[in-house]
Amino acid sequence: MTVVTRFAPSPTGFLHIGGGRTALFNWLYAKRMGGKFLLRIEDTDRQRSTQAAVDAILDGLQWLGLDWEGDAVSQFERKDRHAEVAHQMLAAGKAYRCYCSPEELDAMRAAQKAAGQPMRYDGRWRDRPDSDAPEGVAPVIRLKAPQEGETVLNDLVQGEVTVQNAQLDDLILLRADGTPTYLLAVVVDDHDMGVTHVVRGDDHLTNTFRQIQIFHSMGWDLPRFGHIPLIHGADGAKLSKRHGALGVDAYRDLGYLPEAVRNYLLRLGWSHGDEEIISTEQAIEWFDLESIGRSPSRFDFAKLDSLNAHYMRLADDARLVGLVAPRLEADLGRALTEADRDLLTRAMNGLKQRARTVVDLAQSARFYVAARPLPVDEKASALLDEKGRSLLTDLAAQFAEEPEFTASALEGRVRAFAEARGEKLGKVAQPLRAALTGSTVSPPIFEVAELLGRDETLSRIRDAAGAA
Numbered sequence: 001m002t003v004v005t006r007f008a009p010s011p012t013g014f015l016h017i018g019g020g021r022t023a024l025f026n027w028l029y030a031k032r033m034g035g036k037f038l039l040r041i042e043d044t045d046r047q048r049s050t051q052a053a054v055d056a057i058l059d060g061l062q063w064l065g066l067d068w069e070g071d072a073v074s075q076f077e078r079k080d081r082h083a084e085v086a087h088q089m090l091a092a093g094k095a096y097r098c099y100c101s102p103e104e105l106d107a108m109r110a111a112q113k114a115a116g117q118p119m120r121y122d123g124r125w126r127d128r129p130d131s132d133a134p135e136g137v138a139p140v141i142r143l144k145a146p147q148e149g150e151t152v153l154n155d156l157v158q159g160e161v162t163v164q165n166a167q168l169d170d171l172i173l174l175r176a177d178g179t180p181t182y183l184l185a186v187v188v189d190d191h192d193m194g195v196t197h198v199v200r201g202d203d204h205l206t207n208t209f210r211q212i213q214i215f216h217s218m219g220w221d222l223p224r225f226g227h228i229p230l231i232h233g234a235d236g237a238k239l240s241k242r243h244g245a246l247g248v249d250a251y252r253d254l255g256y257l258p259e260a261v262r263n264y265l266l267r268l269g270w271s272h273g274d275e276e277i278i279s280t281e282q283a284i285e286w287f288d289l290e291s292i293g294r295s296p297s298r299f300d301f302a303k304l305d306s307l308n309a310h311y312m313r314l315a316d317d318a319r320l321v322g323l324v325a326p327r328l329e330a331d332l333g334r335a336l337t338e339a340d341r342d343l344l345t346r347a348m349n350g351l352k353q354r355a356r357t358v359v360d361l362a363q364s365a366r367f368y369v370a371a372r373p374l375p376v377d378e379k380a381s382a383l384l385d386e387k388g389r390s391l392l393t394d395l396a397a398q399f400a401e402e403p404e405f406t407a408s409a410l411e412g413r414v415r416a417f418a419e420a421r422g423e424k425l426g427k428v429a430q431p432l433r434a435a436l437t438g439s440t441v442s443p444p445i446f447e448v449a450e451l452l453g454r455d456e457t458l459s460r461i462r463d464a465a466g467a468a
């Protein structure tokens with residue numbers, strides 16, 4: 001049997017982080033099993049579905065690197081097929097027409113409420129002939145659900161869950177206007193798409209029992225189900241924006257790499273021993289549905305940051321330049337030149353060692369391409385006092401004579417210079433850092449000087465030394 005999984009988002013908003021995790025689990029499971037991962041857009045709610053949301057979902061999945069097979073299926077476009085199935089069930093005696101008016105249903109519910117009974121449709125049209133139909137009322141089609149016994153779900157994550165059929169009323173399959181309900185559409189689509197494994201949030205668990213009844217009525221094979229617990233905030237409360245309940249696109253804007261987000265989402269609810277850093281290749285080899293945890297996982301930005309820092313160090317330098325370039329251009333208000341990009345590429349290995357996010361990286365790369373005179377932050381300014389400036393003036397003379405403008409040659413020069421002055425290395429290196437970067441933190445300063453080159457290094461030192 002070929003495993004077929006699917007991700008079935010409703011395009012009523014962005015692809016949020018929980019959706020991203022559901023998609024990832026389905027994608028990984030399909031990859032692991034050599035199966036297929038499909039995408040279905042559940043756009044039957046015409047009022048709330050928007051093209052912008054569809055685009056955001058596709059874009060978010062692409063950014064996460066979760067590719068699906070074939071075209072995304074539009075659930076709305078399959079409405080005729082859904083209606084066809086409802087009519088098949090009607091013809092087979094598995095469903096019936098119900099002519100209750102909204103007022104009648106309201107009265108029924110009010111009576112149930114007053115009697116302290118659970119509010120559910122009482123099946124009053126189950127066995128009534130169509131000849132009883134009131135004039136001019138368009139009926140809905142309801143499932144003739146089993147009234148006795150129980151429906152059992154062997155969930156891959158939750159284990160065995162049982163519901164008494166008496167608790168489930170005859171759900172509507174087709175509305176009076178002929179449109180299918182969500183429950184029917186999902187079952188028909190999962191069946192027609194050959195879905196073998198339905199992995200989704202556990203907020204769908206109650207729907208699943210009703211969907212199983214539809215599968216049974218049609219005599220269709222049941223897929224396996226796995227319901228994943230929701231994601232909570234670090235404090236255990238329901239996930240809110242403050243906790244990280246953002247769209248996947250927000251994570252890109254915050255400067256996270258997709259491979260870091262994938263690793264993070266994987267660990268959010270799934271584990272393989274104590275492994276924290278799991279590459280996508282490794283995940284494909286290890287992923288299984290049985291190791292999904294049963295309790296809600298907690299979203300933790302600090303963990304995401306540390307994973308991101310790890311993947312940044314592994315990332316290709318040219319790729320990172322491509323990621324920081326638009327941020328730097330926006331910041332500097334000009335386009336980067338070829339020379340800037342070349343410099344950044346050479347500098348990237350040093351820069352990426354200490355950045356947590358692409359945002360940090362762009363910030364820390366800025367001094368390389370910023371126009372002179374460099375803005376100097378407050379701490380760095382303090383190092384450029386009279387003494388610092390005079391040291392720099394003398395150092396510039398030495399640098400001008402250095403034939404070999406390499407990090408190691410410059411370091412040798414500065415060490416000898418500091419020693420001759422009876423100063424510690426830091427007393428010279430720190431003002432040098434302030435002059436070259438405008439800050440007190442940067443990649444190793446001699447490496448910075450080498451990358452900037454003699455002319456730029458000397459000009460920056462002179463800017464700083466000359467500054468009153």
Ligand code: GLU
Nearest residue numbers: 008009010042186200204
């Ligand atoms: N469209 C549903 C949602 O976005 C998912 C339904 C399903 O996975 O079966 O929550």
